[in-house]
Amino acid sequence: MAATLASDRSSPRPPRRLRFAVPAARLARSLSRRLAHRDGAVIGGRVCLAVDPDAVAHLLVQHPTTVFVSATNGKTTTTALLTAAIERLMPVATNTTGANLPSGIVTALMDAEPGTTAVLEVDERYLPGVVAVATNPVALLLNLSRDQLDRMAEVRSIALRWRDAFAHDTTRVIANADDPLVAYAAPPERTVWVAAASRWRMDALSCPACTARVQYDGDDWYCTQCDLRRPKPDVTFTDTDVVLASGRRLALPTTLPGTHSRANAAFALAALELLGLPVDGASDAMATVTDVDGRYQHLWATDDASRLYLGKNPAGWAEILDVLAPVDRPLVIAVNGNDADGHDLSWLWDVPFERLAGRPVVATGERMRDLAVRLRYADVEHTAEPNLTRALAWARTARADVVGTYTAFQQIKRELRRDA
Amino acid sequence: MTLDSAVRIIALAPDLLGTYGDAGNVTVLAQRLRWRGFPTEVVEGIGRDVPDSGDIYVLGGGEDGPQALAAREMIESGALPRAVERGAVIFGVCAGYQLLGCSFLDTDDNVHAGLGLLDCTTVRGTGPRNVGEVVANIGTLLPGHVLSGFENHGGVTTVGGGATPLATIVAGNGNGDGSHTEGAWSGRVVGTYLHGPVLARNPDLADLLLEWVVGPSAPLADADATAEALRAERIQAAGGSRRRA
Numbered sequence: 095m096a097a098t099l100a101s102d103r104s105s106p107r108p109p110r111r112l113r114f115a116v117p118a119a120r121l122a123r124s125l126s127r128r129l130a131h132r133d134g135a136v137i138g139g140r141v142c143l144a145v146d147p148d149a150v151a152h153l154l155v156q157h158p159t160t161v162f163v164s165a166t167n168g169k170t171t172t173t174a175l176l177t178a179a180i181e182r183l184m185p186v187a188t189n190t191t192g193a194n195l196p197s198g199i200v201t202a203l204m205d206a207e208p209g210t211t212a213v214l215e216v217d218e219r220y221l222p223g224v225v226a227v228a229t230n231p232v233a234l235l236l237n238l239s240r241d242q243l244d245r246m247a248e249v250r251s252i253a254l255r256w257r258d259a260f261a262h263d264t265t266r267v268i269a270n271a272d273d274p275l276v277a278y279a280a281p282p283e284r285t286v287w288v289a290a291a292s293r294w295r296m297d298a299l300s301c302p303a304c305t306a307r308v309q310y311d312g313d314d315w316y317c318t319q320c321d322l323r324r325p326k327p328d329v330t331f332t333d334t335d336v337v338l339a340s341g342r343r344l345a346l347p348t349t350l351p352g353t354h355s356r357a358n359a360a361f362a363l364a365a366l367e368l369l370g371l372p373v374d375g376a377s378d379a380m381a382t383v384t385d386v387d388g389r390y391q392h393l394w395a396t397d398d399a400s401r402l403y404l405g406k407n408p409a410g411w412a413e414i415l416d417v418l419a420p421v422d423r424p425l426v427i428a429v430n431g432n433d434a435d436g437h438d439l440s441w442l443w444d445v446p447f448e449r450l451a452g453r454p455v456v457a458t459g460e461r462m463r464d465l466a467v468r469l470r471y472a473d474v475e476h477t478a479e480p481n482l483t484r485a486l487a488w489a490r491t492a493r494a495d496v497v498g499t500y501t502a503f504q505q506i507k508r509e510l511r512r513d514a
Numbered sequence: 515m516t517l518d519s520a521v522r523i524i525a526l527a528p529d530l531l532g533t534y535g536d537a538g539n540v541t542v543l544a545q546r547l548r549w550r551g552f553p554t555e556v557v558e559g560i561g562r563d564v565p566d567s568g569d570i571y572v573l574g575g576g577e578d579g580p581q582a583l584a585a586r587e588m589i590e591s592g593a594l595p596r597a598v599e600r601g602a603v604i605f606g607v608c609a610g611y612q613l614l615g616c617s618f619l620d621t622d623d624n625v626h627a628g629l630g631l632l633d634c635t636t637v638r639g640t641g642p643r644n645v646g647e648v649v650a651n652i653g654t655l656l657p658g659h660v661l662s663g664f665e666n667h668g669g670v671t672t673v674g675g676g677a678t679p680l681a682t683i684v685a686g687n688g689n690g691d692g693s694h695t696e697g698a699w700s701g702r703v704v705g706t707y708l709h710g711p712v713l714a715r716n717p718d719l720a721d722l723l724l725e726w727v728v729g730p731s732a733p734l735a736d737a738d739a740t741a742e743a744l745r746a747e748r749i750q751a752a753g754g755s756r757r758r759a
């Protein structure tokens with residue numbers, strides 16, 4: 095990620111504050127890299143925002159095509175897939191490391207050439223503020239579900255804020271027709287609906303519009319009281335193919351595992367089509383994405399099936415358990431309870447860990463005791479190993495799959511890098 | 515034993531009241547019964563269709579709208595007052611605790627009637643939500659037991675003379691009405707603000723509820739050693755890292 099000064103010479107001239115903010119941010123980032131050996135990913139953005147509080151708006155205005163990806167799960171993966179698909183045609187400005195707060199967005203944009211297409215993952219809570227200041231934005235709304243229980247008191251309130259934002263703007267939306275919270279949030283007249291086959295339904299059993307029960311009937315769903323119901327999907331997919339809004343049928347990339355990965359790829363292809371970009375060859379480009387900032391990476395050998403997963407909430411775990419199901423491979427689960435994980439780990443009881451019975455499991459992480467109690471009640475034989483390094487050493491020997499909550503996942507990546 | 519003699523646990527409105535892993539309380543009760551060899555059946559009580567045959571009725575936490583709907587449906591069903599009459603056990607957590615009381619307020623300050631099975635009333639707190647680890651000493655219900663759990667609520671609950679506070683607060687907020695108490699109980703109706711799920715964190719409380727149905731039974735030393743390690747860790751954490759959101 096070499097810093098380029100090209101954008102300083104370009105027109106239109108950026109606002110005055112931004113002209114000071116960006117060089118200051120680059121200096122801070124370079125100091126952070128040299129002195130603290132950090133990657134400086136967010137430091138630059140933070141400094142930039144301190145000098146120019148409107149840096150997000152000032153930077154976004156320089157990009158005529160912006161795509162925002164927001165969701166509880168799948169933001170980083172979908173952003174990576176769409177970026178790969180567009181990069182085969184033209185340069186893309188993106189936040190590849192999952193830095194999805196305003197500071198991360200600023201960092202992604204401050205080095206980009208004005209005019210570059212921007213593909214940005216955005217934290218659910220910041221999405222309304224970001225689309226409001228973008229020119230001609232496209233928003234991909236993948237799903238909403240419980241996550242970080244202690245911080246996000248009501249996932250329904252996020253859906254409401256999204257709905258309010260889209261009701262008053264001109265954002266073009268690609269949204270999940272199978273998630274009632276997302277379907278409620280998206281503006282029907284400007285939305286391409288993807289049948290994204292959401293497995294987790296516990297956060298949308300009560301209607302986001304009127305709180306009455308939502309009835310599920312096979313793939314269909316509808317509110318039993320008001321007229322909120324599943325929109326007719328424009329984009330559908332199978333295990334191998336996607337049919338886009340135009341009727342075009344394309345092969346889906348199969349590099350990343352699971353139905354949710356097909357859904358993410360379907361969203362990316364739908365976005366390409368909406369942007370008017372060629373879709374031929376896009377799947378091949380997306381197939382080169384073998385892991386997403388560590389998610390799904392092969393752990394012990396490329397010919398080995400075991401992978402690293404990010405499992406931070408019940409909806410994500412529902413997909414992971416499906417992927418793990420066919421083979422009783424050993425499994426290491428690392429659970430932390432830091433700010434980014436959420437301090438309340440009650441959600442572990444919403445994960446059907448009962449499905450793991452019969453395979454060797456090691457529980458680790460700073461909150462391994464919460465997991466150990468949960469696994470015991472699920473009748474899953476397991477060993478508790480407080481030391482992550484030792485747990486990973488066992489995983490290597492056993493060729494185990496590894497799943498971590500957000501900060502545990504970052505620790506695991508660091509450990510693996512150190513060993514490499 | 516025949517199926518008729520199975521202990522029947524009713525998970526009440528799991529579709530409306532299940533935001534904070536409280537379904538785990540049903541899992542804990544059912545497993546503790548099964549581990550001890552009692553035939554056990556878990557039945558969901560959805561809408562007005564609440565079985566009259568339950569031995570233990572369990573209510574979880576939920577968001578404002580679903581909570582109000584659940585209260586309306588449970589009042590219309592009438593099953594819970596009949597269950598209390600029969601001597602069945604009722605256990606409510608957070609929103610489920612609030613709706614066992616006489617009334618509660620939603621975010622728009624609308625008053626909703628509760629089931630009136632616990633003499634307590636809930637209003638909106640004026641401060642920030644109460645979020646964090648809680649430690650409280652249980653009173654007469656389980657003398658000497660320390661209650662551990664995680665609270666996340668904006669409600670302030672006052673326990674009236676017809677019920678008894680469940681515990682006295684050591685760390686955290688609990689009922690939050692200035693009385694330094696947490697939860698309430700009356701007869702075999704017990705309510706608490708604590709998630710965790712609270713029965714996984716507090717096996718003694720789980721066993722008390724079960725004792726009311728099947729009589730005293732042997733401890734589950736092996737399983738509860740794991741829970742004890744978790745309790746010790748969380749009780750210690752509550753001392754240092756209590757945070758407000």
Ligand SMILES: [Zn+2]
Nearest residue numbers: 301304317320
């Ligand atoms: Zn409705």
